[in-house]
Amino acid sequence: MVSTLKDAWKIPDLRRKIIFTLAMLFIYRLGSFIPVPFIDTEQLSQLVNDSGIFGLFDIISGGNFGNFTIFAMSITPYINASIIMNLLAFAIPALEALQKEGEEGRKKLAQYTRYLTIILALIQALGMSLSFGDLLIEKTPFTVFTVVLCITAGTAFLMYLGEQITENGIGNGISLIIFISIISRIPSAIGQMYQYLTIGTLNIITLIVFLVFIVVVIFGVVAVQEGQRRIPVQYAKRVVGRKMYGGQTTHIPMRVNMAGVIPVIFASSLTLFPATLASFFPTSAFANFISTYFAWGSWLTNIIYITLIIAFTYFYTAVTFNPFDIAENIKKQGGYIPGIRPGKPTVEYLSRIMNRLTLFGGVFLAIIAVIPIFVGNFMGVNLQFGGTSLLIVVGVALETVKQIEAEMMMRHHQGFLKS
Numbered sequence: 551m552v553s554t555l556k557d558a559w560k561i562p563d564l565r566r567k568i569i570f571t572l573a574m575l576f577i578y579r580l581g582s583f584i585p586v587p588f589i590d591t592e593q594l595s596q597l598v599n600d601s602g603i604f605g606l607f608d609i610i611s612g613g614n615f616g617n618f619t620i621f622a623m624s625i626t627p628y629i630n631a632s633i634i635m636n637l638l639a640f641a642i643p644a645l646e647a648l649q650k651e652g653e654e655g656r657k658k659l660a661q662y663t664r665y666l667t668i669i670l671a672l673i674q675a676l677g678m679s680l681s682f683g684d685l686l687i688e689k690t691p692f693t694v695f696t697v698v699l700c701i702t703a704g705t706a707f708l709m710y711l712g713e714q715i716t717e718n719g720i721g722n723g724i725s726l727i728i729f730i731s732i733i734s735r736i737p738s739a740i741g742q743m744y745q746y747l748t749i750g751t752l753n754i755i756t757l758i759v760f761l762v763f764i765v766v767v768i769f770g771v772v773a774v775q776e777g778q779r780r781i782p783v784q785y786a787k788r789v790v791g792r793k794m795y796g797g798q799t800t801h802i803p804m805r806v807n808m809a810g811v812i813p814v815i816f817a818s819s820l821t822l823f824p825a826t827l828a829s830f831f832p833t834s835a836f837a838n839f840i841s842t843y844f845a846w847g848s849w850l851t852n853i854i855y856i857t858l859i860i861a862f863t864y865f866y867t868a869v870t871f872n873p874f875d876i877a878e879n880i881k882k883q884g885g886y887i888p889g890i891r892p893g894k895p896t897v898e899y900l901s902r903i904m905n906r907l908t909l910f911g912g913v914f915l916a917i918i919a920v921i922p923i924f925v926g927n928f929m930g931v932n933l934q935f936g937g938t939s940l941l942i943v944v945g946v947a948l949e950t951v952k953q954i955e956a957e958m959m960m961r962h963h964q965g966f967l968k969s
Contacts, residue, residue: 557958564720564957571719574711575730581707582612582619582734586700588693589618590685597685606846607822609939612731613738620704624731625724627674628709629819631666635659636869664709671705672698677827720957721950728815729946732939760925764940767918771944774914777806779907781900785885804903807911808870811945813862814915818938821846821855847923856916863912864905873900915941 558564585591598608598616608616611624639645639659648655675698679686686693708727715723746752780801828840843850877896886892890899919937 558954561958564954567718567720567957568954571715571721571726574715574719574723575726578621578708578711578727578730579612579734581621581704582614582617584620586618586620586622586697588687588697589682590687591616591618594618594685604825604846606818606938607825609732609735610728610818612734614731620700621708622701623671623674623678623705625705625708625712625727626819626822627671627705628663628667628712628724629816630823631663631670633816633820634666635663636865660713667709668702668706671702675701675705721946721953725811725815725942725946726950728942732943735939760922763921763925767937767940768944770914770918771941772948774806774911775810775945775948779804779806779903781903782888783880783885784888785883802876802900804871804900804907806907807863807915808908809863809866809911810949811915811942812866813859813912814919814938814941814945816862817855817858817919820858821851852920852923856920859916859919860909860912863915864908867904867908867911871904873897873904876900 558568595616598604604615607624607626608614610626611621614621614624635645639649645659645662648658651658676694678701679694679697682689686697709724712723712727715721715726717723743752743757747754747757780803783800783802785798785800824840824844825846828834828837828844844854845851874897877893877900880886880896881892887896887899890896918941922937922940
């Protein structure tokens with residue numbers, strides 16, 4: 551891998567993209583040290599440590615929520631806006647038409663997503679500020695306005711950084727921001743483990759089992775992300791002029807988990823939504839209901855979380871893999887799947903395989919995401935670095951490596967994934 555990184559660094563365009571990505575992520579981490587005024591961070595940190603759901607939000611935000619910096623809301627409003635826009639694109643014909651218009655249509659949808667992100671960020675920031683109570687040192691219109699402005703601007707800036715990385719750097723910018731946020735919490739998670747060992751809440755055997763689990767998850771995620779079902783495709787011979795074309799056999803690579811870690815990111819964001827909503831009315835019966843039944847780690851929350859992960863796995867697989875379009879392309883090029891008739895039977899065959907693979911991939915993601923929650927509940931400890939964090943870190947790292955690999959292969963260099 552060291553030689554591969556050296557080769558990647560020797561390619562000027564790839565080196566520029568890597569430097570640009572690292573620079574943007576460095577700027578993000580610098581911003582994580584800029585606090586929002588008028589907030590009692592000591593009291594807020596205690597709230598984060600005592601609450602599992604706010605603890606998860608703090609991990610995804612890279613500690614920005616607990617320290618209440620300008621990036622306290624992280625990129626969550628953008629993720630929620632993306633979910634809403636993707637769902638609306640299926641329900642509203644005009645938005646669906648934009649999706650099919652190519653680059654210009656996608657730019658227009660991206661613009662709508664930005665507008666919706668700012669609206670959601672303003673609503674969330676206002677709700678948080680009004681519901682803070684004693685956490686807000688001085689509750690006046692000016693202090694509320696200042697807090698709302700700071701964290702909304704922080705989210706808007708993060709959205710800009712993420713888009714710049716995606717366009718001009720390596721990997722998906724939003725995913726990399728979440729990746730760096732989680733990585734930055736590893737020292738804190740290690741300190742938490744040491745504290746549990748010191749006070750006797752956690753014994754050495756349990757810790758070893760947990761570390762083995764982490765290694766198994768890493769290998770499992772890589773295996774599932776790389777795993778694929780190859781569907782053979784045979785092309786008939788045809789004569790064009792004096793030359794004969796076709797007759798070769800190829801395959802359609804269908805990945806076990808085509809959606810990547812997007813379902814986990816989106817599901818965790820939506821699972822945090824009830825707590826965010828309840829924060830708007832902290833003393834109401836609604837807030838009490840949410841804290842009772844939707845506490846992080848509760849059976850109801852776990853069921854919702856698992857359902858959302860599997861649902862988003864199906865949803866994003868359907869977005870990225872269209873059996874009808876693939877069957878049409880195979881038919882137009884004179885190809886067929888051995889033993890399957892062209893047309894509708896091919897569509898049904900591809901859909902059947904896709905559904906089976908998607909179910910396995912979705913269930914795998916859900917199991918890995920919730921097992922540490924059950925383990926934490928059983929041991930009576932609040933594990934900061936759980937399955938959700940691990941899935942995101944490994945998945946994003948793998949996708950970024952793949953993009954570097956693709957960039958190198960385009961320039962005829964061997965990459966990480968040598969055969």
